[in-house]
Amino acid sequence: MKRLILTLCGVLSSGILLGGCPRSEKATVSSPQASALFADVTQSAGISFHHENGAKEKKFYFPETTPAGCALVDLNNDGWLDIVLIQSGSLDKPDAPENGRCALYLNEKNGKFQDVTAGSGLDVSLGYAHGITVGDIDNDGYSDLFITSFAGNRLFHNENGSGKFTDISAVWGVNQRHSTGYATSAAFGDYDNDGKLDLYVCYYCPWEKSKDKICNGADKVRDYCSPEVYPIDEHQLFHNEGGRFTDVSKAMGISSKKGRGLAVSFLDYDSDGWCDIFVANDLSGNFLWKNLKGKGFKDIATEAGCAFSTSGSLMAGMGIAISDYDHSGQESLFVTNFQNTPNALFKNSGAGFFDDVSTATQVGPLHLPYLSFGCAFIDYDADGWPDLLTANGHVQLGGKTLEAMKQPKQLLHSEGGKRFREVKENLGPLAISTVARGLVTGDFDNDGRLDVLFTNQNDAPQLLRNQDKSSNHWISFQTIGTKSNRNGYQARLRLTGAQGTRLESVRSATSFLSASDPRVYFGLGAERKVEKLEVLWPSGIRETLGPLEGDRRYVLTEGKGVTETLLPGK
Amino acid sequence: MRFTIKQKRWLAGGSIGVAMLLWGVVISKQLASSPVQQLVEQGQAFALRGEAGHAEQAWLRASQLDPKSTILWQLLGDLYLNTSQWDKAKKAFQKLVEIAPETPHAYTGLAVATLRLGDEVDAYKWAKEAVKRNPKDASSLQIVAFASGYMGRTEEQLATLRQLLSLQPRDTEVLEMCIEAFSGQKKFDELRKVADTLIEVQPTNTMAYGVRALVLLESDGSPEALTAAEKDLVHALQIAPLYGYARFQLGRLYLRQSRWNDAILQLEQAQKLSPRQMDVPFELATAYTRAGKLDKAAIARARFQVLRDETNRLNVVTKKSSLEPDNFEANLEVGEITLKNGDLRKAGYFLMAAVKLKPSDPRAKKAYAELVTKIKARTQASQSQ
Numbered sequence: 029m030k031r032l033i034l035t036l037c038g039v040l041s042s043g044i045l046l047g048g049c050p051r052s053e054k055a056t057v058s059s060p061q062a063s064a065l066f067a068d069v070t071q072s073a074g075i076s077f078h079h080e081n082g083a084k085e086k087k088f089y090f091p092e093t094t095p096a097g098c099a100l101v102d103l104n105n106d107g108w109l110d111i112v113l114i115q116s117g118s119l120d121k122p123d124a125p126e127n128g129r130c131a132l133y134l135n136e137k138n139g140k141f142q143d144v145t146a147g148s149g150l151d152v153s154l155g156y157a158h159g160i161t162v163g164d165i166d167n168d169g170y171s172d173l174f175i176t177s178f179a180g181n182r183l184f185h186n187e188n189g190s191g192k193f194t195d196i197s198a199v200w201g202v203n204q205r206h207s208t209g210y211a212t213s214a215a216f217g218d219y220d221n222d223g224k225l226d227l228y229v230c231y232y233c234p235w236e237k238s239k240d241k242i243c244n245g246a247d248k249v250r251d252y253c254s255p256e257v258y259p260i261d262e263h264q265l266f267h268n269e270g271g272r273f274t275d276v277s278k279a280m281g282i283s284s285k286k287g288r289g290l291a292v293s294f295l296d297y298d299s300d301g302w303c304d305i306f307v308a309n310d311l312s313g314n315f316l317w318k319n320l321k322g323k324g325f326k327d328i329a330t331e332a333g334c335a336f337s338t339s340g341s342l343m344a345g346m347g348i349a350i351s352d353y354d355h356s357g358q359e360s361l362f363v364t365n366f367q368n369t370p371n372a373l374f375k376n377s378g379a380g381f382f383d384d385v386s387t388a389t390q391v392g393p394l395h396l397p398y399l400s401f402g403c404a405f406i407d408y409d410a411d412g413w414p415d416l417l418t419a420n421g422h423v424q425l426g427g428k429t430l431e432a433m434k435q436p437k438q439l440l441h442s443e444g445g446k447r448f449r450e451v452k453e454n455l456g457p458l459a460i461s462t463v464a465r466g467l468v469t470g471d472f473d474n475d476g477r478l479d480v481l482f483t484n485q486n487d488a489p490q491l492l493r494n495q496d497k498s499s500n501h502w503i504s505f506q507t508i509g510t511k512s513n514r515n516g517y518q519a520r521l522r523l524t525g526a527q528g529t530r531l532e533s534v535r536s537a538t539s540f541l542s543a544s545d546p547r548v549y550f551g552l553g554a555e556r557k558v559e560k561l562e563v564l565w566p567s568g569i570r571e572t573l574g575p576l577e578g579d580r581r582y583v584l585t586e587g588k589g590v591t592e593t594l595l596p597g598k
Numbered sequence: 599m600r601f602t603i604k605q606k607r608w609l610a611g612g613s614i615g616v617a618m619l620l621w622g623v624v625i626s627k628q629l630a631s632s633p634v635q636q637l638v639e640q641g642q643a644f645a646l647r648g649e650a651g652h653a654e655q656a657w658l659r660a661s662q663l664d665p666k667s668t669i670l671w672q673l674l675g676d677l678y679l680n681t682s683q684w685d686k687a688k689k690a691f692q693k694l695v696e697i698a699p700e701t702p703h704a705y706t707g708l709a710v711a712t713l714r715l716g717d718e719v720d721a722y723k724w725a726k727e728a729v730k731r732n733p734k735d736a737s738s739l740q741i742v743a744f745a746s747g748y749m750g751r752t753e754e755q756l757a758t759l760r761q762l763l764s765l766q767p768r769d770t771e772v773l774e775m776c777i778e779a780f781s782g783q784k785k786f787d788e789l790r791k792v793a794d795t796l797i798e799v800q801p802t803n804t805m806a807y808g809v810r811a812l813v814l815l816e817s818d819g820s821p822e823a824l825t826a827a828e829k830d831l832v833h834a835l836q837i838a839p840l841y842g843y844a845r846f847q848l849g850r851l852y853l854r855q856s857r858w859n860d861a862i863l864q865l866e867q868a869q870k871l872s873p874r875q876m877d878v879p880f881e882l883a884t885a886y887t888r889a890g891k892l893d894k895a896a897i898a899r900a901r902f903q904v905l906r907d908e909t910n911r912l913n914v915v916t917k918k919s920s921l922e923p924d925n926f927e928a929n930l931e932v933g934e935i936t937l938k939n940g941d942l943r944k945a946g947y948f949l950m951a952a953v954k955l956k957p958s959d960p961r962a963k964k965a966y967a968e969l970v971t972k973i974k975a976r977t978q979a980s981q982s983q
Contacts, residue, residue, distance in 0.1 A: 241921055256914050331887070333887075340876050426750055
C-alpha cells in the first residue's frame with residue numbers, strides 16, 4: 029500500500045520548487061521598551077486612530093485583504109512631519125457618510141500630535157480608502173494629497189498649510205473610473221520633466237460586491253479568495269496639464285499591459301535623465317515602464333530582470349523599497365512577496381539590467397516565514413548602510429481566526445551592503461504581531477534618527493520612535509524645486525565621503541499604499557562631515573556642494589544651493 | 599525546474615496473487631469448511647493466476663452468503679485496489695469499516711481508495727482514523743502527510759513527515775517524500791539533513807545531490823557554497839548525464855558566478871531535456887543577455903513568456919473550475935493543459951469531470967483518449983524499470 033501512496037504522491041506533487049505557504053517560526057523576542065531599538069509612542073503621541081477593514085462582518089469581501097496606508101510628511105512646512113492615516117471602513121456601504129474617514133494629525137513639535145481631522149476637509153466619507161501619495165501638484169509650496177479609494181479616488185488640495193484641504197478631484201479630472209476596479213498605490217513623478225508632477229495609479233482588479241466570489245481554503249473552510257479568480261486590471265497615468273490632469277494611459281502605452289498593481293515608484297534606473305516607473309504586481313509580472321524620453325513608456329521588466337522572482341516565478345509583489353544599498357552608485361529595487369516565497373532584491377547592475385541577489389544577500393531566505401507588504405530601506409543605526417524593514421501580516425485565515433493572520437515585523441541589518449542579518453534582539457514593538465500593511469519612515473522628532481509608522485488592519489497604527497544609542501553621524505536633505513517640480517521629486521543626490529560615493533533620490537512613494545518623508549537621509553557612521561554633495565535636478569540643473577557638516581538637515585533650493593541648515597531638534 | 603519522485607509500482611497486474619496468498623492462511627483459520635470457504639478458495643486460485651474478474655465474482659458470491667465477513671470485504675477491497683477500481687474499493691472498505699472498524703488496515707484501505715478518487719479531504723479523514731488506531735501505520739501517515747499538504751495544513755504535513763522520518767529514518771521513499779515537502783516549504787536545514795541521509799543510503803541517488811545543491815544555492819549563496827553545490831551537481835551528472843534538473847541548477851550556479859558561456863552550455867542542454875519547463879528559458883535568456891547574445895536572449899525570453907502565460911492561464915482556469923465545478927470549459931481546459939504538461943493525475947481528474955458534464959463532446963473525448971494512451975505508456979515504462 030505504501031508504494032501505491034508514494035506513486036500517488038509522486039504524480040500529485042507539484043514539484044520540488046513549488047509548494048504551499050506555511051506559517052513558520054516568528055521572531056518573538058521582545059525586550060523592555062527602554063532598551064528596545066524602537067519604542068511604541070503611538071498613545072503618548074496622542075494618536076487614537078483605529079483602522080477598520082470590515083472583516084468583522086465575515087463576508088470575506090476580496091478588497092478587505094489589502095488596505096490601508098499612511099503618510100508621514102510635512103504638510104504645513106514647519107519642518108516637522110505630520111501624519112495622515114487612511115481609513116477603509118465597510119464595503120457594504122462604502123458611500124455611507126461615516127465610512128472611511130481618514131485622520132490628520134499635525135506634529136506639535138514636542139513628541140505629540142494633534143488630531144485636526146475635524147473641519148480639515150478630510151473629514152468626509154472616502155468610500156473605503158486604500159492608499160495615499162503626496163505631492164505639490166500646483167507648485168504652490170504645499171504638498172497635496174491623492175487618496176485611492178474603492179468608491180473613487182480623491183485629490184485634496186492643501187490650502188497653504190492651514191490644515192485645511194479642498195477636494196479638487198473633479199476639477200482636476202482624476203475621479204473617473206476606467207473599470208469596476210479599485211486603485212491601490214499611487215505615486216507622483218514628473219515623467220516629461222516639465223516641472224509639474226504627473227500621477228501613476230495602480231489598479232488591482234475589477235470587483236463588485238454583487239459579483240464577489242465565494243472561495244474556500246483547501247480544507248473547504250471559507251476564506252478570502254486568491255486574486256487569480258478575478259480579472260487583471262489596467263493602470264492609469266495622468267499628465268499634469270496645470271490645473272488639470274489628463275488621462276494619458278493609452279497614449280503613453282500604460283494601458284498596453286495589465287497587472288494586479290499593489291505598489292509603484294518612480295526611479296531613473298538607467299540614469300538617462302528620464303524617470304522610469306516600477307510597479308510591483310501581485311501574481312502578474314512586475315512592470316518596469318521605461319520612459320521613452322517623455323513620449324511614451326515600454327514595459328521592459330522581463331528584459332531588465334525585475335519582472336519575476338527566482339527562475340521566472342511570479343511574485344506576489346506587494347511593496348517597493350529603493351536604495352543604493354551597496355554604495356554602487358546605482359539604485360536597486362527591493363520587492364516584498366508572499367509567505368514562503370523570497371522577497372526579491374534586484375541589484376541594479378548599472379548596465380540596464382538587474383541581478384537578482386536575493387539569496388546572496390540573504391533577504392530572500394530570511395523572509396520566508398512572513399508575508400510582507402510595506403517595506404523600507406532604513407538606516408536605523410546611521411552606520412551608512414541602509415537596512416531593511418518589512419510590515420508583515422497574512423491575507424488569508426487558513427482555517428483559523430483573524431488573529432492568526434498577525435505576524436511580527438522583520439528588521440534586517442545590512443552587513444556592509446553585502447549580506448543582511450535578521451535582527452532578533454531588542455526588537456521591542458517590532459516583535460508584536462499585527463496584520464501590518466503600510467510602513468513609512470521619517471524623523472518625526474527631528475533627532476537625527478529615522479522613525480517608523482506602521483498601519484495595521486483592524487488595529488491601531490504603531491508610531492515607533494527610534495532609540496538608537498550609537499554615536500553614528502548622519503545628514504539629511506530636503507529639496508525645493510524651482511524650475512523642477514516644487515518637491516524636487518527625482519532629484520538625484522550623490523554624496524561623497526569616507527564611505528565612498530552613494531546615490532539616493534527624492535521620491536513621492538515607495539513601500540505599500542503609503543508616502544514616507546521625501547527628505548533624503550544618509551547615515552554617516554563615524555564620519556562627521558561629508559566631502560561633497562552633487563545634486564542633479566530633474567530640470568537638468570546640476571549643483572555641487574560641500575564639504576558639509578554632519579548631524580544637520582539641509583534645505584536645498586534648486587539653483588541656490590543650501591538655503592537653510594537645521595540642527596537636531598529644529 | 600520541476601521534478602517528481604520516481605514513479606513506484608505497487609502490486610499491479612500479475613502480482614495480485616501474492617496478496618491473496620498471504621490472506622489464505624488467515625482465511626483457512628477463520629472459515630470452517632463451507633460453501634463460503636469454497637468460494638473464497640476458488641477466488642484465491644483465480645487471484646493466483648491473475649484472473650481478477652473471476653476472483654471478484656467468487657468473493658462477491660461468498661459475500662452474499664456471509665455479508666458480515668470481514669475477511670471477504672478486505673479481500674474484495676484489496677482486489678479492487680490492486681486492479682485500480684477505486685470506487686469499488688472504497689465501497690468495500692466502507693463496508694468493512696461499518697462491520698468492524700477496528701480491522702487492521704480497514705481505514706487505511708478506505709483512505710487509499712478515497713485518495714485515488716481525488717478526494718483528499720476525506721482521504722485525510724480516513725487516514726487520521728487509521729493513525730488513531732495505529733500511530734505507526736506508515737501508509738496512513740503518508741496519506742495524512744500528503745493530504746494535509748494539499749489542504750494547506752502545512753504545519754501538520756511537516757509534523758507528520760517528521761514523525762514518519764523518526765519511524766523510518768533511512769527509508770528512501772520516506773526520505774524522498776520529505777524532500778518533496780521540505781523543498782516546497784523551503785525548510786532548507788531539514789532538507790539538507792534529508793539529502794545527506796539519502797546520499798548515505800543511496801550514494802547514486804542523483805536527486806539527493808540535486809537537492810543538496812539547491813539548498814546551498816537557495817539558502818547560502820556564498821562563494822564557498824556555490825563551489826560545494828557545483829561539486830554535487832557535477833557528481834549527479836556523472837551518474838546520470840541526462841538529469842535535466844542538475845543541468846538546470848548548474849546553469850543557474852554558473853550564472854551566479856558570472857560564467858555566462860558555461861551557464862549557456864548547461865541551460866541549453868537542460869532545455870533540450872525539459873522543453874516545457876519555463877524556468878529554463880528564463881535563466882537562459884539571462885545568460886544570453888549577459889553574454890551579449892541578444893537575439894538568442896529574445897528567443898529564449900519569448901519561449902519563457904509562452905510557458906509563463908500558459909501557467910498563468912492554468913492557475914486562472916484551475917481556480918475557476920474550483921469555484922464553478924460544473925463549468926465544462928474550465929474543467930476541459932485544465933485537463934488539456936495538465937495533460938500537455940504530463941500531470942496525468944490532475945488531467946484525469948479534470949477530464950473525467952469534463953466528460954461527465956458533456957459525455958458526447960468531441961474535444962473532451964479526444965483529450966480523454968489521449969490521457970488513457972499516456973497512462974498506458976507510463977505504466978508500461980514503470981513496469982519495465
